[in-house]
Amino acid sequence: MVGQDDLVEYGFRRVIITITAVMCALLEIVDTTIVNVALTDMRGSLGATLTDVAWVITAYAIANVIVIPMTSWLSQQFGRQNYFAASIIIFTVSSFLCGNASNIWELVAFRFIQGLGGGALLVTAQTIITESYPVAKRGMAQAIYGMGVIVGPTLGPPLGGYLVENYSWPYIFYINIPLGIIATFLTLTYVKSPKYGEKLKANQVDWLGIISLIAFIGSLQFVLEHGQQDDWFDDKLIVFLSVLSVVGLLAFIWRELTYKYPIVNLSVLKDGNLRIGTIMCFILGFGLYGSTLILPIYTQSILGWTALDAGLVLIPGSITTAFMMPIIGKLIQRGVPQGYMVAAGFLVFFVFTFWMHNIITPDTGEEHLYWPLILRGIGLGLLFVPITTLSLSTLKGKEIGEGAAFTSMMRQLGGSFGIAIITTFITRFTQEHRVNLNSHLDVTSFEVQQRIHQLQQGFMSKGFSSNESLAKAYQVLDLTVLQQSTVMSYMDIFMYLGVMFLLCVPIVFFIKRGKNKIDLADVMH
Structure with a gap:
């Protein structure tokens, strides 16, 4: 294990570590959306109902959101290099098992295990990249990581569409295996672990905190994923799990504030910028995953496009975001206030949603969608890195890692809320308009x-x-x-999303300028 200052890398080693971490973040995020286009084929070959096959997405999401807040603590217990390598191995082996599943519930079980490995990849990759760069270049480090996080959800559908059309659905999992093997080898060879304090003994581990966190997040994620199809609170299971989620949340907060060795340090939320940042991460997740959900459904069900075409239409916007990331990183290094960029990002997103509201019809062409989606790419570029860096700008040392866990978790939860709320409203609005x-x-x-x-x-x-x-x-x-x-219900959704983004602009006035130089040194141990 090495000291904090020894984690900064230069030259070839830094390039290799950066590629390894971005590849792992991409693996995890692409796997969140790649299955969406393969669900129909899975139903056919595994003889499952639509409700059953939805669990392939739900199980992965639940495991993801449970493990993200615990990642900082688990890294400290096992050493970052060991934990990261073990997570890649779990992810890779379970990918192979997913492809070989003989029935739907086997596939769901392996997807849950894959999600436990994947959630760790996301946040630990962010830390590894950040700590490999000197303080002055950490805005750029966040930008490189952000490229993977933003481009990932968009790459999933076209890649999944191509593999399903040309091969068969198990290949969407098999594609992870060679990449996982390479990433494991590179991690064990190049990634270092920082020094930590003493490990906890088994009787000091916050088991009650872990159980209450699982009850809270797991139940909430289930309710969000299945609420619409099960008629929300008319269903006894949804009511039970909603109550369990609230009880789990209250027990979790009480335990973490009173226990000597908490699994998640809640006191870090006393920082005003982090509180504002977590709210904005939630809204960013809502907008990112929400709009990524509407567009493929609209293009496939209304315009009659193939899964591959529906995925490809999102690519130019993703390339725009990737192009924007280093520019934003440079602007942050030069001292441009992140608050201004976030306000501009929310305004750009508002223009995108308003534009989409005005152009979608039952026969909109690809040429009509091109420029609005480029604009969406610019908006995401202006939001992701500035929100992440300003959330952590007034934190120091170990708190930065703990703060990053909250921003990642809130982005994932925002996505889950976005998808649940949007699917519910599409159904309701469609009925009303009809x-x-x-x-x-x-x-x-x-x-x-x-x-x-x-x-x-x-x-x-x-x-x-x-x-x-x-x-x-x-x-x-x-x-x-x-x-x-x-189509009218989609127009309504875009309008409400636009209003939500517009209302977020004044939030930036509550941001304090960090007195300390933004040092993301300890992001996500």
């Missing part, structure tokens, strides 16, 4: 009758009888109304 459209649709009007007659004639020309053709004409009309109502 009722409204039907009430204004006068079947006796000349235009409607003419349209039904044209459709009827079209079906009759294909050999259907007069009555069959009339029934089919009414079906087409009903589907057109449903399609219009769905």
Whole structure:
């Protein structure tokens, strides 16, 4: 183990460590979204229902969010190099087992184990990159890490679409194996562990804190993932788990504030900038994962695109974000206040959502989506690194690592809340718009009758009888109304997202300028 100052690397070693850490962060994040496009194929080959197959996403997300707050503590117990290498091995082996699963519940169990390994990769990678750079270049280090975090969710769908269309769904897991083996070798060869205090004995471990954290986060994640399809609080399990989540949260807060060796140090939240930063990370997760969810659904279900095309449309925006990251890192190094960049980022995101609200129709073309998605990429670039650095700017030493755990957890939770709330509102808004459209649709009007007659004639020309053709004409009309109502619900979602981002702009006035030079030395031990 080495001292803090000895962690800074130069030249070839730093390049290798950076590549290893970004690759691990990418592996974890790509695996969050890559399965979305393969769910239909999994259902077919494993004989599962849609509800069952949704657990492939839920299990991974629950494991992820449980392990992230514990990562700092686990690194201290086992040594960072050992913990990081073990996490990569767990992730890689469980990827192989996922690909070989013979039924849906085997796959769900292995996805949970994969999530436990993956959650650790995300935050530990951030620490390793940050500590390998000297203090003056740490804004750039965050930018390099941010490229992986932002580009990852976007790479998942096109990569998954390509593998499913050209091979089969197990390959979305097998692709992790060679990368995992390389990352393990590089970690054991190049990554160093900082010195820690004494390890805790078994009887000092905060088992009650761990159990209450699992009860709180695990139950909350389940409620968010399954609330919509189970009719929220009309379902007894959802009610039970909601109560368990609240009880778990209260028990967790009480335990961490009173126990001598807490698994998560809550006192770090006394810092005002960190509190504001965690709120903004939550909103960033909400916007990032929420808009990443709406766009593939809209392009596939309304515009009829393939999974690969739906994924590819997001790529130019991701490249824009990746291009922005080093520029933002340089601006932070030169002393441009992060608060100004965050305010600009929220404003840019507002313009993106307003633009999307105005252009989406049942036949929007790819050329209409190109520039709004580039704008979204610029917004994400302006938000990610400044929010991460200003959250930690007034913290020192070990607190920085503990603060980074909160920002990562809140970004993940923001994504979960975003997806749950958006899917619920899409369903509700679609029903409302459908009722409204039907009430204004006068079947006796000349235009409607003419349209039904044209459709009827079209079906009759294909050999259907007069009555069959009339029934089919009414079906087409009903589907057109449903399609219009769905598009209108997406428009509503974009409008509300825009208002949310606009309301976030004044938050930046509450940020204090850090007196100490931003030193992200201990991010996520």
